[in-house]
Amino acid sequence: STSTVLSATHEERELHGRFLHITDFHPDPFYSQFSSTDSDDACHWGAGDAGIFGAEKTDCDSPFTLVNATFQWINDNLKDTIDFVVWTGDSARHDNDELIPRSEAQVIRLNEMLVQKFVEVFGKDDNINDTDPTNDFTIPIVPNFGNNDILPHNIFTQGPNRWTKDYSHVWRKFIPEEQRHGFERGGWFFVEVIPNKLAVISLNTLYFFNSNNAVDGCASKSEPGYEHFEWLRIQLQFFRQRGMKAILMGHVPPARTPSKHSWDETCWQKYTLWLQQYRDVIVGGLYGHMNIDHFMMQDNDQIDMQLITGGKEPAKTSRRPNDFSIQSSAEYLTELRYGWSSLPDTFKFRKNWPSKENKKDKKKKGRKSKHDKFLDQIGGPWAEKYSATLVSASVVPNYFPTMRVFEYNITGALQSPANMRDRYKKEAMAQRNELERGGLSARSKKHKFVKPHPPSKSQPPGPAYSPQTFSWASYTQYFANLTRINAEFASPQKSKHATFTYEVEYDTKNDTIFELEDLTVRSYLDLAARIGDYEPRKDDLLSTITDDIEDDMSAAKKKKHKKNKKHKKHKKQKRINRTWFAFVNRAYVGTKDQEDIHDQFGSAVED
Secondary structure, three states, rough: OOOEEEEOOOOOOEEEEEEEEEEOOOEEOOOOOOOOOOEEEEEEOOOOOEEOOOOOOOOOOOOOHHHHHHHHHHHHHHHOOOOOEEEEEOOOOOOOOOOOOOOOOHHHHHHHHHHHHHHHHHEEOOOEEEEEEHHHHHOOOOOOOOOOOOOOOOOOOOOHHHHHHHHHHHHOOOHHHHHHHHHHHHHHHHEEOOOOOOEEEOOOOHHHEEEEOOOOOOOOOOOOOHHHHHHHHHHHHHHHOOOHHHHHHHOOOOOOOOEEEEOOOOHHHHHHHHHHHOOOOOOEEEOOOOOOOEEOOOOOOOHHHHHOOOOOOOOOOOOOOOOHHHHHHHHHHHHHHHHHHHOOOHHOOOOOOOOOOOOOOOOOOOOOOOHHHHHHHHHOOOOOOOEEEEEEOOOOOOOEEEEEEEEOOOOOOOOOOHHHHHOOOHHHHHHHHHHHHHHHHHHOOOOOOOOOOEEEOOOOOOOOOOOOOOOEEEEEEEEOHHHHHHHHHOOOOHHHHOOOOOEEEEEHOOOOOOOOOOOOOOHHHHHHHHHOOOOOHHHHHEEEEEEEEEOOOOOHHHHOOOHHHHHHHHEEEEEHHHHHHHHHHHHHHOOOOOHHHHHOEEEEOOO
């Protein structure tokens, strides 16, 4: 279904209930076809297998052919069917070649090139005399700082700095004019993608990033991370007052396992608290950076107010180099699973969740039923003890290039009357200015920490928990099979008819493995629990033969066999949780050999 709303410039715009999330282009002007894919050569030098549209399953960046073909595919297949674009950063090449070091000018040029690609696809043809740069597109596009969009990479100092000033110009078509001052201060802003109804908040996650040695967490009032969360609190509080909802987006996701601690712990603590306290406003969080398709859960029981207020120091975590190889990603995914193995067993209650307890589960007098105990464990019928964060795989072909299209609920998304909209806007700016003066006054040391207020007890569950207007219903994951595409374009026989295309990898609407009824937290909690099940049901178990092991027979036993009889071979089996197998397979966008997944991620069958 579709709805018609007014844009920020009072023009009618049809809503389709779909939006695009795309991330990590990493365009490389020095990419050379048929060059070496070795890490030292970076697809710049030597002779090798670097394909026409990129070198899949390598550390090489994206050739311009891939960037151009990707935008052409969006133009031909998505342009008129989506409502806005979430673009989560890393729009410049890596600094991966000592012979061709990056420069500040080059980083800016590559970002400007991608802005121009968005103009070519989504730019308006009829606003030549329009002096408002944010009215240059048919739909809103919301960009974000990646850790490679600056120099040196990862290091983002307290603003205003040269990067916030430069990108204020590069992204002038995207950042609302009244927010440019705030953007120059810290690189954060928001766009009302459906005015007065739905906002997308672009977080500067580089201030939370553990690899950014220029800052130190979010607990100290002098840190930009502290100011960022105060700014976010103010925006979310005001969206609550206006009855709006908000999507959070950022580049570096809040990964938190023993081997991968992407954010400073104090920033993770505040983020988790903010998600909990503003669960009536926040629809969800979208991130990139890690190149693998996955999700993560935040558990509110792990919130420590002493860490948030600076009452105690977080445990020291090593600031590892910011690389994420296939080997380290395997360790990370395995740790995610191990963490999920302790989640409450959701399977028993899937059929009647969140309704009242099963009639067979009668509680004894004075005791809670099993169903009631389960609800206590997960934070009530809507699993409000948890929140979920979604991470998309990237365009840069470390695996296969990908993008993701979400479907969201637009029932009731009709626009308020214009006079109400204008009144809201004036009140919004007045209240926001007042809040910012009081809350962020020159990074005042006298400012006291303000714990965000939770939703009122009469408030129904928010859009991340209960299906409603702006809740995410499903997504379709698209990928470009570069192995096939490159081979076809390189073949004299096939090149004339070869086409570059993205195809569906999976669609959560009709996915019989993940079985996501929707994209609410309770659906992800159920999925995480099934992935973390080391003893899955028989119908959720895959087995495969991974090794033929010759029987280690003693010389005495050998003599008993006939001389010309072949020795028996024992089959060493591994088994794997079917949902876990699919999760790993999709994390690597189907590029990892299925037998290798069984071998690396399966469990040996005991004799």
